[in-house]
Amino acid sequence: xxxxxxxxxxxxxxxxxxxxxxxxxxxxxxxxxxxxxxxxxxxxxxxxxxxxxxxxxxxxxxxxxxxxxxxxxxxxxxxxxxxxxxxxxxxxxxxxxxxxxxxxxxxxxxxxxxxxxxxxxxxxxxxxxxxxxxxxxxxxxxxxxxxxxxxxxxxxxxxxxxxxxxxxxxxxxxxxxxxxxxxxxxxxxxxxxxxxxxxxxxxxxxxxxxxxxxxxxxxxxxxxxxxxxxxxxxxxxxxxxxxxxxxxxxxxxxxxxxxxxxxxxxxxxxxxxxxxxxxxxxxxxxxxxxxxxxxxxxxxxxxxxxxxxxxxxxxxxxxxxxxxxxxxxxxxxxxxxxxxxxxxxxxxxxxxxxxxxxxxxxxxxxxxxxxxxxxxxxxxxxxxxxxxxxxxxxxxxxxxxxxxxxxxxxxxxxxxxxxxxxxxxxxxxxxxxxxxxxxxxxxxxxxxxxx
Ligand code: GUN
Ligand code: FE
Numbered sequence: 001x002x003x004x005x006x007x008x009x010x011x012x013x014x015x016x017x018x019x020x021x022x023x024x025x026x027x028x029x030x031x032x033x034x035x036x037x038x039x040x041x042x043x044x045x046x047x048x049x050x051x052x053x054x055x056x057x058x059x060x061x062x063x064x065x066x067x068x069x070x071x072x073x074x075x076x077x078x079x080x081x082x083x084x085x086x087x088x089x090x091x092x093x094x095x096x097x098x099x100x101x102x103x104x105x106x107x108x109x110x111x112x113x114x115x116x117x118x119x120x121x122x123x124x125x126x127x128x129x130x131x132x133x134x135x136x137x138x139x140x141x142x143x144x145x146x147x148x149x150x151x152x153x154x155x156x157x158x159x160x161x162x163x164x165x166x167x168x169x170x171x172x173x174x175x176x177x178x179x180x181x182x183x184x185x186x187x188x189x190x191x192x193x194x195x196x197x198x199x200x201x202x203x204x205x206x207x208x209x210x211x212x213x214x215x216x217x218x219x220x221x222x223x224x225x226x227x228x229x230x231x232x233x234x235x236x237x238x239x240x241x242x243x244x245x246x247x248x249x250x251x252x253x254x255x256x257x258x259x260x261x262x263x264x265x266x267x268x269x270x271x272x273x274x275x276x277x278x279x280x281x282x283x284x285x286x287x288x289x290x291x292x293x294x295x296x297x298x299x300x301x302x303x304x305x306x307x308x309x310x311x312x313x314x315x316x317x318x319x320x321x322x323x324x325x326x327x328x329x330x331x332x333x334x335x336x337x338x339x340x341x342x343x344x345x346x347x348x349x350x351x352x353x354x355x356x357x358x359x360x361x362x363x364x365x366x367x368x369x370x371x372x373x374x375x376x377x378x379x380x381x382x383x384x385x386x387x388x389x390x391x392x393x394x395x396x397x398x399x400x401x402x403x404x405x406x407x408x409x410x411x412x413x414x415x416x417x418x419x420x421x422x423x424x425x426x427x428x429x430x431x432x433x434x435x436x437x438x439x440x441x442x443x444x445x446x447x448x449x450x451x
Contacts, residue, residue: 001030001057001058001059002027002028002029002030002035002053002057002058002059003027003028003058003059003060003061003394003441004025004026004027004028004044004045004047004048004053004058004059004060004061005025005026005028005044005060005061005062005071005394005396006024006025006041006043006044006047006060006061006062006063007023007024007062007063007064007065007069007070007071008020008021008022008023008024008063008069008070008071008418009021009024009026009037009039009070009071009388010070010071010072010418010422011072011073011372011387011388012073012365012368012369012372012373012386012387013373013387013389014369014373015318015365015366015369016363016365016366016369017365017369018364018365018368018369018419018422020070020418020419020422021039021040022418023040023041023042024037024038024039024040024041025037025038025041025043025044025046025047025048026038026071026388026394027047027048027051027053027058028394028441029441030441031440031441032393032394032438032439032440032441032442033391033392033393033394033441034388034389034390034391034392034393034394035051035390036051036390037388037389037390038050038051044060044062045060061398061436063398063400064400067400067401067402067403068400068401068402068410068412068421069398069399069400069401069402069435070398070399070418070421071388071396071397071398071399072132072372072396072397072398072399073134073372073373073385073386073387073388073395073396073397074132074133074134074135074372074385074395074396074397074437074438074439075131075132075133075134075135075326075338075339075371075372075375075397076133076134076135076136076137076325076326076338076371076372076374076375076376076378076379076385076386077128077133077135077136077137077326077327077328077336077338077341077375078137078275078277078296078298078325078326078327078375078378078379079137079139079237079275079277079298079300079327079328079329080124080128080136080137080138080139080327080328080329080330080336081104081138081139081329081330081331081332082120082121082124082125082136082138082139082140082150082330083107083108083111083117083120083121083139083140083141083146084104084107084108084330084331084332085120085123085124085127085330085331085336086107086120086331087103087104087107087331088330088331088333088334088335088336089331089334090103090331091103091306091307091331091332091334094307095243095245095307095308095309096242096243096245096246096307096309096332097243097245097246097249099307099332101173103331104331105172105173105175105176106176108141108142108166108176109141109175109176111140111141111143111146112143112146114145114146114149117141117143117145117146117149117150118149118153121140121146121149121150121153122153124330124336125153125154125157125159125161126157126445127336127431128159128336129157129158129159129437129444129445130431130434130437130445130446130447131336131337131338131339131430131431131434132337132338132339132397132399132431132434132437133159133336133338134159134160134385134395134396134397134437134438134439134444135159135160135161135162135375135376135379135381135385135395136154136159136160136161136162137161137162137164137208137237137275137298137327137379138150138154138161138162138163138164139164139166139210139212139237140163140164140165140166141165141166142165142166142167142168142176142177142178142187143165144165144187144190144191147163147164147165147191148190148191148194148195150163151163151191151194151195151198151199151205151207152198154204154205155198155199155204155205157444157445158204158439158440158442158444159204159439159444160204160205160385160395160439160440161204161205161206162205162206162207162208162235162237162379163191163195163205163206163207163208164207164208164209164210164237165187165188165191165210166210166212167184167188167209167210167211167212167217167221167225168184168211168212168216168217169181169183169184169216169217169218169221170216170217170218170221170253171215171216171249171253172212172216177216178221181218181220181221181224184221185221185224188209188225188228191207192207192232192234195207203440204439204440206234206235207234208234208235208236208237208275209225209228209229209234209235209236209237209269210236210237210238211225211236211238211269212238212239213238213239213240213242213246213250214238214240214250214253214254214260214263214264215246215249215250215253219254219256219267222263222264222267222269223266223267223268225267225269226264226267226268226269227268229268229269229271229273230268233273234273235273235274235275235379235380236269236271236273236274236275237274237275237276237277237298238264238269238274238275238276238277239276239277239278240260240261240264240276240277240278240279240282241260241261241278241279241280241281241282241286242277242278242280242281242304242307242309243280243281243307243309243310244281244310247260247281250263259283259285259286259289260282260286261276261282261286261289261290262286262289264276265289265293270289270290270293270295271293271294271295272293272294272295272380273380274293274295274296275295275296275297275298275325275378275379276290276295276296276297276298277297277298277300277327277329278297278298278299278300278303278304278309278312278329279297279299279312279317280304280309280310280311280312281310287316287317287320287322288320290322291320291321291322294323295322295323296322296323296324296325296377296378296379297312297317297322297323297324297325297378298325298326298327298329298378299312299314299324299325299326299327299345299370300312300326300327300328300329300332300333300341301326301341301344301345301347301348302328302329302333302334302335302340302341302344303327303328303329303332303333304332304348305344305348306332306333306334307332309332311348311351311352312348313352313360314345314349314360314362314370315349315359315360315361315362316360323374323377323378324370324374324378325370325371325374325375325376325377325378325379326338326341326342326345326367326370326371326374326375327341328341337430337431338371338375339371339425339426339429339430340430341371342367342368342370342371342426343367343426343427345362345367345370346362346363346364346367346426349361349362364419364422364423364426367426368422368426372386372387373386373387393440393441394438394440394441395438395439395440396437396438397434397435397436397437397438397446398434398435398436398437398446398448399425399429399433399434399435400433400435401421401424401425401429401433403432403433403435403447405432406432406433407428407429407430407432407433408424408425408428408429408433409428410424431447432447434446434447435447435448436448436449437449
């Protein structure tokens, strides 16, 4: 049945343009597509009538007029390692390369056991959906069966997901790697085949080619994946310039290119369906190359702080026309929440500006844009997701600030504008405020869903 969502609507139209509509209606058809957005209306029924929706042909979902609540687009997590969820918060004083060896590879290798995979993947999907993440770009592990299971579970839960089987045929521990180039190729194709069988049009779950990073792949594997991406139109995700030791390692391993971005480019992996995580230490030339190729950056501020990787210059990237979204990078990052990640992005931008250049600062509107529209752009989905414009899909969350046990204390006489409420939510909110979550027009999570 068609649905009219009525109440306060908050969504991003452009980088610094967060639209707050206190009495709006969104009409969503049976297949989850937004038919109309009425920015100012007295009731759901008035809007329905205006758009010639007969009485009885639709249901109504209202944000509670007696509470402080609003509809907001679902979040995009453009970079998350589903398999690393048990390790959130565990990183000690390590930096990237010793963290991979001491914490990450031992955990990921345990996913040969499907019971481990089932347990962890079920929980990470439930947790991220409950935090309002309606689309996630997941890394699984090297294991084919476990990766296929992640796709099954995301589809069953109704979360949009890019599912990547990690390719790593070089410079990786013997106990956790692709033993040969052929093994990596075969396993990659098997995962694509499985996902295409369970979701033929890749509407909800989509395979994503995943060379783990240039430091763990042979040139042959990188170039084979580049060709495969060209031939199949499948997206690509990988890491880039996260840590200085890693940058040096890549330079010494892949002498055929003159930069980290150049390695991916020479192998056909840099295009407009490519998600590059981190991008902390890029040069001006690499930024220009990435902008030219139309690749997107997954900005992972919590991870970059935790692993002491550095501070990504988001404004510097945006100024060059590079697409940017947010990534939790669980478990380099300690939080599965994109709201928390947006908060971290705002703080990291202030750390950068403490070095003397105010232009690095990101506003509340800007980080919420990165969390939604920016993420949709990075995932190549901005024509169908990211905000509530007609023609897009209803992937949404209902946020209630004064819910039971809310972490946000509201003093109504102090709040002058709806923008103030959004600020309170960004800085103090969490998954307790996520009352309902929809993907493709279907209710899939939220406190009101599970209780
Ligand atoms: N580089 C290669 N693998 C990883 C990983 O699992 N996490 C992060 N943050 N960086 C990586
Ligand atoms: Fe990562």
